[in-house]
Amino acid sequence: MPTAERTVRIASSHGLHARPAKLFSQAAGASGAAVTVAKGDGAPVNAASILAVISQGIDHGDEVTVAVDGDNADTVLDQLVELLLTDHDE
Amino acid sequence: MQLQGIGIGQGIALGPVARMAGPLPEPVDRPSHLDAEREGERARASLSVVAEELNRRGAQAGGAAQDILEAQAMMAEDPTLTDDITTRLATGKTAERAVFEAFASFRDLLAGMGGYMGERAADLDDVAQRVIAHLLKVPAPGLPDPGHPYVLVARDLAPADTAMLDLDQVLALVTTDGGPTSHTAILARDKAIVAVVGAADAASLGDGDAVIVDAENGVVVAAPSEAELAEARARVEERKTRAAAPLTPGQLADGTLVPLLANLGSADGAPAALEAGAEGVGLFRTEFLFLDAQSAPTVRDQQAQYTRLLQAFSGKKVVVRVLDAGADKPLAFLNDADEENPALGLRGIRALRSNETILREQLTALAAADAATDADLWVMAPMVANAEEARYFTDLAHELGIRMAGVMVEVPSAALLADRVLAATGFASIGTNDLTQYTMAADRLLGSVSRFQSPWHPAVLSLVGSVGAAGRDLGKPVGICGEAAADPLLAVVLVGLGATTLSMSPSALADVRASLARFTLDDAHAIAEAALAADGAAEAQAAAKSVAAGLTAVVASAT
Known part of the structure; x- marks a missing residue:
């Protein structure tokens, strides 16, 4: 199965909490692919789990690695990374 | 019925x-009668119903609330949480208990992270309670949301x-x-x-x-x-219709003026009070400046707040009460001793006197704010028990530049000897809530003794009358600033007993204004006499009602 992975910095000024975390987990769940997110060198967690995502305590400027496993992995990854690079708290 | x-x-x-509905008890940790698979179905069904419900409410609410409610819905169906519940069910727990434990473990994790995450812990608690309530087939705790206007019934x-x-x-x-x-x-x-x-x-x-x-x-x-x-x-x-009536000054049917003032807890309430026709402020509580504070606010901070208040009431009377700490509103830096009986302890002017710096700073800030604005500032001390305390406060206030200083009458001793108390100060303002509590020996916060808490009790009215008579003899103003003044008929009784101004929540002004306009001062005296002569609170209210009804009938037939 094709896998795609990329490391980006969080753009939202309050980090990956609240609304940005909700949007990200929602998109990861809706993609149908297996998506993980890891903060820095930490262990990857299920990106479709909002509780797993927010309990990582990911702040503005933190580096996270998103990995997508499934059909259309590259397209899904592009969409998810786009969400992380947008400041939703503006 | x-x-x-x-x-x-x-x-x-x-x-x-x-x-x-009240909060749910913690589900008991006992082995399930069902197998893990059946319990899993129950849990998933309830999680899904709660998620749907939260999404539905979110769509209805829109805006920021929608994001919060949708995030809560996602928490209910969160895969990590579901896995955690499944693991717990495999050990033979009930769905209720497994849901409780799984949510609690995430809750503790988030609460431990503090700040924003700590707030999400409360969201998670709310979801957990809803799911457990659904499993137990009982109403979810918290405020109801029937989707239409309702009468809220709660404990x-x-x-x-x-x-x-x-x-x-x-x-x-x-x-x-x-x-x-x-x-x-x-x-x-x-x-x-x-x-x-x-x-x-x-x-x-x-x-x-x-x-x-x-x-x-x-x-x-x-x-x-x-x-x-x-x-x-x-x-x-x-x-x-009455609420839409013109905002005339408070006045009896014979033209006797009874200024109607507002009780305020912060300057933020000023616009609403003025809109409701308040002719000034009869009680400005200053506790908000001090609550949650580890030390008293600076003179400069206080002055800014008082100036804001006085500016809103330019040209009008504003009665400020200095800090009233103790009893039901203790402050760390004033009341540090543990008291067995705080309502009878070091509170009000007693606490300020033992921390005189705080009182001096507050009076200094008030005098400075007064000098910078053109409202008519009066300042009063809470919980004054005798003439000696009245003299102490009045002298100190004058020394620090306050022109009009007075006392609150809440303690029966001050009401009984009102002539001597008023001789020592500029004015009196009767706090009917505390005066009732102390006269009837009934804690005002205790529901079990609420039947004693009526300001209609002739014992309370008699004390009000004593203060009113002293005010009349000495030519000193006597205001009422307790909730009693907000009762339209009791307001007439209080005027009959000698009150010269009435202060209340702004929302009560329209009803009291309309009520005063129906009676002359002689009527008010007659109604007050009837109430004073009764045996108890309910009888006093009934007697006042009956006399008032007779008087308005006469007015109606005369016109």
Whole structure:
């Protein structure tokens, strides 16, 4: 199965909490692919789990690695990374 | 059927009941009678129903609330959480217990992260309670959301609940516990919500029952007849008309002026008070400046706040009460000793006198704010018990540049010897809530003794009369700044007993203004005499009503 992975910095000024975390987990769940997110060198967690995502305590400027496993992995990854690079708290 | 309680304000409302359920007990950790797979189905079904419900409410609410509710819905169906629940069910736990434990472990994780995450912990608790309630087939705790305007029936409301109330949806409040000074009562007065508190029999009301909430008469009418509904609707309309009446100064039918003032807890309330026709401020509570503070605010900070208040009431009278700490509102830097009986302890002027720097700084800030504005500033001390304390405060206030200093009369000793107390100071303002508590020896916050807490009691009225007589003899103003002044008929009685101004929640001004205009000063004396001669509070109220009805009948036939 094709896998795609990329490391980006969080753009939202309050980090990956609240609304940005909700949007990200929602998109990861809706993609149908297996998506993980890891903060820095930490262990990857299920990106479709909002509780797993927010309990990582990911702040503005933190580096996270998103990995997508499934059909259309590259397209899904592009969409998810786009969400992380947008400041939703503006 | 009429359910008796204590009415707050004069309003009346009708609508369907929605009950507030109390918090659920922690599910017992006992082995399940079902197998893990069956328990898993139960858990998944309830999680999914709660998620749907949260999404539905989110779509209805829109905006920022929608994001929060949708995030909560996602928490309910979170895969990590579901895995955690499945693991716990495999050890033979019930669905209720597994859901409770799984949510609690995430809750503790988030709470431990503090800050923003800590707030999400409360969201998670809310979801957990909803899921467990669904599993148990009981109503979810917290405020109901029936999707239409409703009469909220609760045991009592906590401050957190009152903050969440959607005032466009709540037609009236009914509580089974809680007295006239409970949080529910304070909120109801503040926001002008129709309320009946302490109606124990309201516990029998069910969701969807039609009721009439009649605050003026302190009753909730269950299963009302068509005639009762029609009368209630007419009274709702009548009150709307009265609220729209012109904002004239407070005045009796014979032209005697009785200035109507507002009770305020912060300068933020000024615009609403002026809009309701307040002729000034009769009680400005300064505790808000000090609450949550580890030390007293600086003179400069205080001066800025007082200046803001005085500017809003340019050219009008503003009576500020210096810090009233102790009893039900202790402050760390003033009341550090543990008191067995704080209502009778080091509170009010007693606490300030033992921390005189705080009092001096507050008076200095007030005098500076007064000098910088053109409101008519009066300053008074709380909980004064005798002439010696009145003299102490008045002298200190004058020394620090306050022109008009006075005392609150809340302690029966000060009312009994009002002639000597008033001789030592500029004015008196009667705090009827505390005066009633001390006269009747009934804790104002205790629902179990709420039947003693009526300011209509002739013993309380007699003390008010003593202060009124002393004021008249010495030519000194006597105001009322307790909630008693907000009761339209009792307001007339208080004027008859010698009150020269009345101060109340701004929401009560329209009703009191209309009531005063119906009676002359002689009428007020006659009504007060009837109340004073009664045996108890209920009898005094009935006697006043009967005399007042006779007097207005005469007025009506004369015109």
